[in-house]
Amino acid sequence: MVYDITLIPGDGTGPEITEATKRVLEATGIEFHWHIRQAGVSMVEKYGTVLPDNVIESIRETHVGLKGPITTPVGKGFRSANVALRKSLDLYVNLRPAKSYPGLRSRYEHVDLIICRENTEDLYAGIEFQRGTPEMEEMLDFIRRVTGQKLSHDAAMSIKYISVPASRRVLRFAFEYARANKRRKVTAVHKANIMRLSDGLFLQVAQEVAKEYPDIQFEDRVVDNMCMQLVQKPEQYDVLALPNLYGDILSDLSAGLIGGLGVAPGANIGEKCAVFEPVHGSAPKYAGQNKVNPMAMMFSGALMLRHLGERAAADRIEAAIASVIAEGKYVTYDLKPRPDDPTAVGTSQVADAVIARLRELS
Numbered sequence: 515m516v517y518d519i520t521l522i523p524g525d526g527t528g529p530e531i532t533e534a535t536k537r538v539l540e541a542t543g544i545e546f547h548w549h550i551r552q553a554g555v556s557m558v559e560k561y562g563t564v565l566p567d568n569v570i571e572s573i574r575e576t577h578v579g580l581k582g583p584i585t586t587p588v589g590k591g592f593r594s595a596n597v598a599l600r601k602s603l604d605l606y607v608n609l610r611p612a613k614s615y616p617g618l619r620s621r622y623e624h625v626d627l628i629i630c631r632e633n634t635e636d637l638y639a640g641i642e643f644q645r646g647t648p649e650m651e652e653m654l655d656f657i658r659r660v661t662g663q664k665l666s667h668d669a670a671m672s673i674k675y676i677s678v679p680a681s682r683r684v685l686r687f688a689f690e691y692a693r694a695n696k697r698r699k700v701t702a703v704h705k706a707n708i709m710r711l712s713d714g715l716f717l718q719v720a721q722e723v724a725k726e727y728p729d730i731q732f733e734d735r736v737v738d739n740m741c742m743q744l745v746q747k748p749e750q751y752d753v754l755a756l757p758n759l760y761g762d763i764l765s766d767l768s769a770g771l772i773g774g775l776g777v778a779p780g781a782n783i784g785e786k787c788a789v790f791e792p793v794h795g796s797a798p799k800y801a802g803q804n805k806v807n808p809m810a811m812m813f814s815g816a817l818m819l820r821h822l823g824e825r826a827a828a829d830r831i832e833a834a835i836a837s838v839i840a841e842g843k844y845v846t847y848d849l850k851p852r853p854d855d856p857t858a859v860g861t862s863q864v865a866d867a868v869i870a871r872l873r874e875l876s
């Protein structure tokens with residue numbers, strides 16, 4: 515089988531880590547037909563956007579994208595490429611694994627978390643009211659009439675919107691992921707003790723969905739307690755399902771538990787399409803220097819293989835990267851004890867080392 519994949523190298527250091535990742539994916543023996551689409555700051559002059567329509571059209575056709583980071587141009591009026599992709603393709607879940615590997619400098623061992631963040635609503639739905647506008651006045655009047663609360667007019671407002679369909683699909687995704695990947699437990703995270711109606715609804719849907727998956731343990735945690743638990747004993751948690759805002763915060767917290775950006779993969783997934791990419795940005799100051807760590811994008815490539823059902827190849831890539839990290843020899847500056855370590859290797863040498871390890875594992 516040959517997989518059609520839209521490959522978006524991005525800009526900054528994106529093309530270098532994309533090339534390294536492409537080589538590693540091809541070294542598994544799986545065949546890909548890469549539909550290469552350009553996005554990034556160099557597109558602005560021709561298309562007026564960092565993300566030309568042909569990128570989205572290609573992902574609609576192939577259903578799967580592998581994406582390098584894209585620089586957001588400075589100045590007003592530029593929509594973030596990630597927001598545009600998420601909205602156009604209805605990528606409703608942001609999946610972020612956080613796994614510790616021996617050899618990564620971190621305060622923790624045995625972290626193996628999967629964060630499933632709802633990607634489309636909550637306080638991030640963009641329903642906001644500006645201070646001093648007629649719309650804001652109307653909202654304040656409405657609130658006074660309906661709830662009796664007289665709020666200060668010297669204020670702005672963002673609406674927290676939680677729906678049953680969006681909550682249900684992210685929770686089902688979390689349980690399906692747990693089942694497909696032999697994980698033991700899903701924890702729903704909320705603040706239903708205070709936001710009894712919005713977060714309470716998310717919790718209620720979580721409890722209903724959990725009944726559909728009797729083979730997977732289910733529990734819930736209040737978000738503040740969850741933060742403390744993750745810092746104290748992250749090894750007790752497995753798959754987490756969260757509304758948008760808590761998911762955003764806890765996914766960065768979890769990346770911090772395992773040693774940072776250079777190894778943190780991610781994916782945005784919808785019913786029809788999925789886009790896999792590292793969590794980090796384009797690190798433009800290192801562009802063209804063969805310097806930055808390609809492992810986060812390689813791990814994202816492994817996530818993509820899992821999504822395609824190529825679980826054995828995904829396991830092999832992860833094992834090969836883990837072995838390179840554990841040895842500590844062929845790693846970039848960010849994984850060395852000091853960033854100016856002269857023995858640090860470059861992006862393409864990391865790819866060479868991972869490919870050599872993959873061949874040994876075959």
Ligand code: NAD
Nearest residue numbers: 583584585586775776793794795796797798806807808848
């Ligand atoms: P960044 O993640 O690009 O870089 C911050 C710092 O982290 C870098 O200077 C570097 O020291 C380190 N770093 C990042 N990736 C690394 C890697 N693979 N290996 C080693 N070190 C690494 O964050 P930023 O500087 O805030 O953003 C740069 C640009 O990227 C901005 O325009 C931002 O909007 C964009 N961005 C894009 C995405 C995306 O496309 N998904 C995500 C985040 C940021």
